[in-house]
Amino acid sequence: MNTKPEPGGAVLARAVNLVNCGLVVLDAAQEIVLWNGWMVPRSGYSAARVQGRALLDVFPELRGSRVEAAVLAALTDNISATVPASQGRSPFPLREAGSFDGARIDQAVAVIPFSEGGERYCLVEIRDVSNAVDRERRLLDHAESLRARSYVDGLTGIANRRHFDVALDRELRRAQRNGGALSLLLMDIDSFKAYNDHFGHQDGDACLTTVAQALAAMLKRPADVAARYGGEEFAAILPDTTLEQARAHANAIRAHVASLNLPHAPAAARPHVTLSIGVAACDRDGLTEPAALIEAADKALYAAKRGGRDRVVAYGDPA
Numbered sequence: 001m002n003t004k005p006e007p008g009g010a011v012l013a014r015a016v017n018l019v020n021c022g023l024v025v026l027d028a029a030q031e032i033v034l035w036n037g038w039m040v041p042r043s044g045y046s047a048a049r050v051q052g053r054a055l056l057d058v059f060p061e062l063r064g065s066r067v068e069a070a071v072l073a074a075l076t077d078n079i080s081a082t083v084p085a086s087q088g089r090s091p092f093p094l095r096e097a098g099s100f101d102g103a104r105i106d107q108a109v110a111v112i113p114f115s116e117g118g119e120r121y122c123l124v125e126i127r128d129v130s131n132a133v134d135r136e137r138r139l140l141d142h143a144e145s146l147r148a149r150s151y152v153d154g155l156t157g158i159a160n161r162r163h164f165d166v167a168l169d170r171e172l173r174r175a176q177r178n179g180g181a182l183s184l185l186l187m188d189i190d191s192f193k194a195y196n197d198h199f200g201h202q203d204g205d206a207c208l209t210t211v212a213q214a215l216a217a218m219l220k221r222p223a224d225v226a227a228r229y230g231g232e233e234f235a236a237i238l239p240d241t242t243l244e245q246a247r248a249h250a251n252a253i254r255a256h257v258a259s260l261n262l263p264h265a266p267a268a269a270r271p272h273v274t275l276s277i278g279v280a281a282c283d284r285d286g287l288t289e290p291a292a293l294i295e296a297a298d299k300a301l302y303a304a305k306r307g308g309r310d311r312v313v314a315y316g317d318p319a
């Protein structure tokens with residue numbers, strides 16, 4: 001059996017001052033009766049300076065905070081409480097030891113009531129959780145950037161197919177709710193196989209990126225979406241746009257890409273890179289589902305290819 005005597009007050013005081021968290025003891029009047037060494041360099045107050053002063057007098061900004069509520073609950077109702085770091089801003093104005101203009105330490109605070117000699121007290125324990133909070137923030141940032149990247153085409157930087165699918169579904173529903181129009185363009189670079197065969201795949205990739213950026217620059221409304229639909233195929237969702245308006249816009253896109261004068265392979269129909277575009281709109285019967293709208297635009301695109309390429313065809317145009 002351990003027969004060593006209990007440590008004296010001096011040993012306890014040393015231990016309390018060495019512990020790696022803030023310890024503050026308040027009496028029933030919320031006045032500070034203990035202020036450990038950890039608090040001193042982080043608050044800028046020595047124990048002698050705060051002893052006997054009310055906590056809210058030392059830190060007026062705690063008024064109305066969750067810490068004040070927890071202290072009240074401890075001293076009046078004998079209830080323990082914790083104030084986790086994630087719930088808003090760090091309650092105590094504590095900074096990294098010795099840096100009084102640095103960032104606040106992220107804190108997890110626990111308030112624990114106890115009685116001694118018939119008096120009620122509470123212990124306020126403050127732990128520095130800055131590292132954990134930092135890690136959590138970095139993980140959240142990383143998750144957010146992964147999420148954003150998962151909707152962007154890695155090669156061209158415009159929306160990818162997944163983004164397109166989500167946007168088309170959303171915009172079609174919105175158009176139906178509001179009784180508005182919506183048009184879809186499917187665009188394909190003409191004779192792109194010949195381009196790759198002549199210039200090589202790397203130049204092919206660069207060409208795809210240039211065309212994608214040119215296309216995105218032509219869609220100016222916030223709700224418009226330009227996406228890479230497949231290999232050398234692009235799509236544009238144009239909310240609040242009728243078939244005839246979309247046809248006009250498709251022609252402007254086609255003319256803009258042609259005006260870039262990107263040299264094409266000798267085997268291509270034109271000396272420069274061109275687009276064929278199929279247009280469909282949801283203002284026609286039966287084109288209220290994404291799949292039906294895509295199929296209609298695809299048929300129109302096929303007709304544009306068959307008709308000689310470098311042209312715009314709308315679904316329903318006479319063959």
Ligand SMILES: Nc1nc2c(ncn2[C@@H]2O[C@H](COP(=O)(O)OP(=O)(O)OP(=O)(O)O)[C@@H](O)[C@H]2O)c(=O)[nH]1
Pocket residue numbers: 155188189190191192193194196200201202203204205208230231232305309
């Ligand atoms: N460089 C590059 N080429 C791609 C990519 N995705 C698809 N392609 C190429 O695009 C070409 C498409 O060829 P086809 O579908 O035969 O059509 P096309 O030659 O464009 O002819 P038309 O569409 O009929 O005018 C194929 O050679 C694919 O390899 C890509 O990410 N990078």
